[in-house]
Amino acid sequence: MSDVAVDVLVVGAGPAGSAAALHAARAGHEVLVVEAGPLGRDKTCGDGLTPRAIHQLERLGLADAITSHYVNHGLKLHGYGGDVTAPWPSSAYGTLGSAMPRTAFDEYLARAAIAGGATVWDNATATAPDVIDGTLTRVTVTRSSVESTVRARWVIVADGVRSTFGRQLGREWHRGEVYGIAARSYVSSSRSDDPWMHSHVELRDEDDTILPGYGWIFPLADGTVNLGCGALSTDARPARLNTKKLLAHYARQQRTDWGLGEPERVTSAMLPMGGAVSGVAGRNWMIIGDAAAGVNPLNGEGIDYGLEMAEHAVTLLDAGYADLTDVWPQLLRDRYGEAFLLARTAARLLTYPKFLPAVGPLALRGPVGARLMPTAARLMANLITDEDRDLMARLWRAAGGTVSAVRRGTPLWS
């Protein structure tokens, strides 16, 4: 058993953990990242990168390698007899999106962290956090059956949706709030270079019954597309859906349009959403990314929030706080609270099976849809910044303030 001491221990080398490691290393800290899987392990994901994610990658100097391979310009929504194109709106985040398989994307970020000065141990699992008076004093890391004790001044926990390490620290996920279930696959396609992310919001089974889910096709410009489907759920209204079966059916429906082969590497996973977790910090540790439910409930994107939370967490390391227990959740609530709570409240409507069939035809067809959906896409992707002063931005902020006041006491990193 070896004993290692570092400034910053990061648990998990997904996008959130690798970004945190790179920010911390660049800030001059000695950083150790431990990742339970191999570098570039697979992660069930749609692989889509919104402008918000690209913006964050630009801040790390990592965007060009991704956008030089492929860019997309926004969303195309299909269903209920209509099609609406919603380009990424101009905002401080820019107007470029992209997509990259997670094996490649995550390995690229982890290697950038190493190049930036962090040490990364792969196939290394963190367990047994030893907490004394709120301070995480040491962690056991097991790598190839060899145990090490790691002591760190600060610990950033980025261990994903299951957050097995976070749970040992007391992190709790509140599933009474809306969460996602989804499956993804990789499929060869003649339209792998299509420069739009496509979403089908009207899914029907063999009997032509509308299912309470949605499908996506995100081109990857490598001869394949990421094809998946998902649904929103709460404990009270669980989505009764076999996502893998739905995926196979959806792929058959899109086969001709997209020149599809057979879905491969089909996997499914859950998405915690909208900050519906508590126990996200202690005196010297913070939980970020999916483990902190940093996923937008209206579109399931979480890479951008993971990257942003990584940067926010690192800014707190040297800010002179003796205790991060309240500081970290307060920062999350200040940055994301209103938008996430509003999105969570709106997303709850989608868990009512009759909601989409009722509003879908209005939203996606004709002149109403053409005007409404680009705005909706901007709201769904949370591409409104504090600097935006247009009417829709002001209405969104006002609605966020109202929902926050009404739903005071709802779990939100607390």
Ligand SMILES: Cc1cc2nc3c(=O)[nH]c(=O)nc-3n(C[C@H](O)[C@H](O)[C@H](O)COP(=O)(O)OP(=O)(O)OC[C@H]3O[C@@H](n4cnc5c(N)ncnc54)[C@H](O)[C@@H]3O)c2cc1C
């Ligand atoms: C079907 C689906 C589709 C999605 N589509 C999109 C999309 O298109 N765009 C988007 O932005 N988001 C999407 N998301 C969400 C996105 O995948 C997550 O938000 C993102 O992966 C979060 O990154 P993370 O770094 O927090 O966690 P992860 O990427 O899950 O990384 C956590 C890492 O921690 C490691 N780990 C866990 N426990 C330990 C431990 N004890 N010790 C050491 N290491 C540990 C794991 O091995 C893992 O590598 C989707 C999610 C799903 C399920």
